[in-house]
Amino acid sequence: MVQMHKITRDSFLLMYSDWKVNQAEQFLERLKPLEPSHVIVQQIDTPSYYHLFKLEEEFEFKPLLSAHPEQTLQNVLKLDETTATPVLDAYENANKAPDLCIVTDKGHLIGFYDATMPLPQRQKHGDTTSPDEFITRSLVANFPKQVALAPNETVSLLVSLSAEEVKNPKLPVALPTGTTVDIVIETRRSFVIVGKAEDQLVISDEKNTPPLRFKLKATALGEGQIGVLAFRGEQYLGQIELISIVVEQTTDENPQAKYKQGLGHVSIEPREPDLLLLIFEQEHHGQHAVTFRLRAKDSSLGLDFNTYGPIPLRMAPLQFVREFFRDIEKIINDKTAEAKLERKGTLLFEQLFPKELQVLLWELKDRIQSVKIQSEESWIPWELCRLQGKDENGQIVESPFFCELFLVTRKILGTPRISNLTLNNLALVVPSDSGLKSAIEERDYLLSLKNDQRQVTLIGANFLDVIEALASGQYDAWHFTGHGLFREPDSDLTGIELENNDQLRAGDINGKVNNLGITHHPIIFFNACQAGRGGLSLTDIGGFAAQSLRAGAGAFIGAYWSIFDNAALKFAEAFYEQLLAGQPIGKAVQQARLEVKKSGDPTWLAYTVYAEPFAIIKRETEVQSEK
Numbered sequence: 001m002v003q004m005h006k007i008t009r010d011s012f013l014l015m016y017s018d019w020k021v022n023q024a025e026q027f028l029e030r031l032k033p034l035e036p037s038h039v040i041v042q043q044i045d046t047p048s049y050y051h052l053f054k055l056e057e058e059f060e061f062k063p064l065l066s067a068h069p070e071q072t073l074q075n076v077l078k079l080d081e082t083t084a085t086p087v088l089d090a091y092e093n094a095n096k097a098p099d100l101c102i103v104t105d106k107g108h109l110i111g112f113y114d115a116t117m118p119l120p121q122r123q124k125h126g127d128t129t130s131p132d133e134f135i136t137r138s139l140v141a142n143f144p145k146q147v148a149l150a151p152n153e154t155v156s157l158l159v160s161l162s163a164e165e166v167k168n169p170k171l172p173v174a175l176p177t178g179t180t181v182d183i184v185i186e187t188r189r190s191f192v193i194v195g196k197a198e199d200q201l202v203i204s205d206e207k208n209t210p211p212l213r214f215k216l217k218a219t220a221l222g223e224g225q226i227g228v229l230a231f232r233g234e235q236y237l238g239q240i241e242l243i244s245i246v247v248e249q250t251t252d253e254n255p256q257a258k259y260k261q262g263l264g265h266v267s268i269e270p271r272e273p274d275l276l277l278l279i280f281e282q283e284h285h286g287q288h289a290v291t292f293r294l295r296a297k298d299s300s301l302g303l304d305f306n307t308y309g310p311i312p313l314r315m316a317p318l319q320f321v322r323e324f325f326r327d328i329e330k331i332i333n334d335k336t337a338e339a340k341l342e343r344k345g346t347l348l349f350e351q352l353f354p355k356e357l358q359v360l361l362w363e364l365k366d367r368i369q370s371v372k373i374q375s376e377e378s379w380i381p382w383e384l385c386r387l388q389g390k391d392e393n394g395q396i397v398e399s400p401f402f403c404e405l406f407l408v409t410r411k412i413l414g415t416p417r418i419s420n421l422t423l424n425n426l427a428l429v430v431p432s433d434s435g436l437k438s439a440i441e442e443r444d445y446l447l448s449l450k451n452d453q454r455q456v457t458l459i460g461a462n463f464l465d466v467i468e469a470l471a472s473g474q475y476d477a478w479h480f481t482g483h484g485l486f487r488e489p490d491s492d493l494t495g496i497e498l499e500n501n502d503q504l505r506a507g508d509i510n511g512k513v514n515n516l517g518i519t520h521h522p523i524i525f526f527n528a529c530q531a532g533r534g535g536l537s538l539t540d541i542g543g544f545a546a547q548s549l550r551a552g553a554g555a556f557i558g559a560y561w562s563i564f565d566n567a568a569l570k571f572a573e574a575f576y577e578q579l580l581a582g583q584p585i586g587k588a589v590q591q592a593r594l595e596v597k598k599s600g601d602p603t604w605l606a607y608t609v610y611a612e613p614f615a616i617i618k619r620e621t622e623v624q625s626e627k
Contacts, residue, residue, distance in 0.1 A: 005090035008103040008111035009120050011037040012052075012511040017079050018044045022069035024061065030464045032059045034471055034512040038112060040102065041073055042507065049084040050102040051077065052112050088113075091241045106376075108546070109510055135177055135203055137161045141228045141240045142211070147191075147218045148249040154194050155218070157242075159183050159228055160211040161201050175232070179203040182231040183212060184293060184305050188282045190224030190246045191216045198293070198305040218246040220286070227280075231305075234276040234295055235417055236374060271614045272297045273407075274368035279375035279382075284310040292357055301364070308357040321379045324348075328561050337602045345386035345401055352380065362389030365399055370407040370586065370613050376414075378545050381560050383408055383608060401605060403593060407586040409613040412546055418521040418554035418611075420618045423580065424454050425520075427475040431461040431499045434482040438565040442481050442527070445573055449580075453619075461499045471513045476520035479572075484528030484559075494543050496528055509547040517552015523585075524548045525575075526558040527568050545610050555585055555611035559603075567603035571596045579617055586613035 013036045015024050028039070039061055043049040056062050067076040077083075086098050090105040099115040142158040161181070175181070181201045187193055194215040201209055218224065226242040278293040289310035296303035313320055324344070331340045349358065365387055373382050383403035391397050399405050411417075430443040443458070450456040459469050461482075469475065483497040495503035509516070516522060526544055545556045557575070559568075574595040578588035589609045596604035 002094040003091050004088050004094050004103050007094050007113055007119050010111040010511050012040050014510055015039055015041045016044055017041055017074040019073050021064050021067045021071050028061055030468055043079055051079055052085040052100055139230055143242050144244055146245045146247055149218045149221055149246050150249050154215040157214040157216055158211040161209045163207040175203045177203055184229040185214050186227040186280045188225040190220045190222055191226055192219050197307055221246050234272045236413055273370040273372040273613050275371045277373045281377050284312055287312040308354040311354055341602055341605055345384040349385040362387050372409055372613055374411040407590050407613055409586045410610045412549055415549040419615050421523055421554045421615050422476045423617050425475050426456045426477040427459050427469055428456055428479050429459050429461050430481045433499055436565040438569040439481050442569045442572055446479055463502045466504055470516045473515040473518040475522055477523040479525045481527050506544045506547045509551050514551040521552055521554030523555045524553050527572055549610055557609045559606040560608055561606050563603045563606045564601055567596050567601040584614040584616050585611045
């Protein structure tokens with residue numbers, strides 16, 4: 001089966017239904033050099049509706065040519081649900097696709113399909129020919145497309161490595177002979193795992209390895225979702241998304257479905273975090289729940305993707321995070337803010353971590369220094385958790401915050417692993433009308449980083465200038481200073497305020513703008529209120545963090561809640577000083593937090609960082625020589 005993401009094109013520009021005609025025309029004129037073939041218009045009032053339009057010769061958007069410049073696209077194009085373009089999931093069968101459709105991956109816009117255009121070539125930035133000493137393999141999973149709901153029966157999921165060719169693999173890769181690949185099974189809906197959920201495969205000269213067998217049981221009628229995840233040590237390689245329909249029990253034999261996924265090329269990185277904490281969101285007995293898997297670098301601890309949970313949530317995830325952050329916004333100006341945040345951190349730990357894992361983390365707290373949290377969500381501020389246990393007298397005691405106790409970074413599953421960063425060409429965006437007293441001082445500090453080896457360019461704080469600069473892919477770092485606003489329920493519409501009430505939305509990082517990571521893997525720092533909260537978009541996580549990382553960013557730093565501009569300035573100064581002095585990015589963020597903490601301002605707890613914890617700044621020549 002050919003999946004939709006393999007025939008999806010990204011040669012589009014995204015516009016919004018509330019744009020005026022003159023704004024859309026200016027946008028198209030500025031970005032003509034990118035040679036877009038289509039325009040996608042997203043409805044602001046109903047973000048799940050998209051409208052696909054093919055551009056004419058010379059990139060003309062014909063419906064706008066005779067329209068009044070002050071009219072909105074909503075009115076000119078007569079956008080409503082009846083004219084919306086069909087939307088297909090990235091993993092649906094491409095043979096069932098209509099001639100025109102929008103393609104999304106877990107709710108995020110990734111492109112479109114137009115049957116009148118040739119299929120895209122899938123050579124991505126960073127793809128390389130595998131060395132001769134590496135062996136190319138594909139992960140193969142066999143599972144029925146349809147399963148009967150039978151309470152006492154299990155169904156086998158078979159996972160193996162195969163030398164069969166995979167056309168246009170999503171994550172092309174080669175691994176040395178003898179490499180161990182950890183396989184982790186995650187059930188998200190309508191299935192539970194019976195017995196083990198993890199095992200190992202070994203790369204060998206065999207064309208097909210003996211399959212691993214996992215037992216699953218159907219629990220509810222409807223579409224079931226299963227993830228087959230592959231790791232080398234703590235490094236995420238890729239995953240297969242399985243869909244199986246659970247039906248009423250019959251006597252018919254269920255057809256087997258074979259899924260193949262190429263595994264990404266692995267660069268062997270010697271330095272790993274002490275703990276890798278994998279977090280999965282799933283349905284458990286009809287409730288939202290989270291499950292944890294823990295892997296330790298120290299093999300003597302016996303932690304190799306050990307499973308803890310699932311832990312049911314008392315409410316839907318989006319409602320949970322809304323209430324949590326609303327509470328924080330209420331107390332942030334209080335003199336007792338940090339003490340109240342301590343209570344919130346303790347509550348997070350008690351509510352979300354299984355008791356067994358609580359005890360284990362307390363026992364390990366003096367033996368570990370670094371933690372990488374890897375998940376498909378970005379809505380829970382794990383950095384704020386506070387461990388608790390008992391002292392020698394049996395009294396309950398608490399640890400400092402997670403981000404204070406450990407060097408903590410986050411990663412989103414499926415985003416590239418970037419260990420070497422550069423900071424030679426920084427783009428700086430500072431709106432002149434933000435009203436923030438420290439914004440000018442922060443701008444001047446960033447400009448002072450310019451030297452013979454480093455360029456710092458002040459980008460016009462308007463939508464067109466920012467989009468054009470992002471799409472150019474020439475900058476290896478971006479720093480935004482100003483206001484940010486989180487829009488519920490779709491965080492892909494989260495906005496950073498630019499000048500004259502203009503906005504840059506998270507959803508704008510798509511299509512041709514994904515070229516921001518085509519040449520470099522930039523560091524992106526949004527020093528703006530609420531800009532770092534990933535949140536849930538319509539069906540999954542969204543926000544600037546996820547969009548930036550999916551576009552190839554090497555690191556993202558942002559704030560969960562409204563931050564004070566003077567403390568934000570101090571954090572930025574301390575962060576860049578540490579990073580440019582050679583500290584790994586995780587350590588640089590940790591030290592910057594502690595520097596701001598001295599002032600008594602709770603802003604030090606607001607930041608989140610998505611990156612490899614030990615990623616460091618290198619010169620461009622060093623990075624190129626290691627490729």
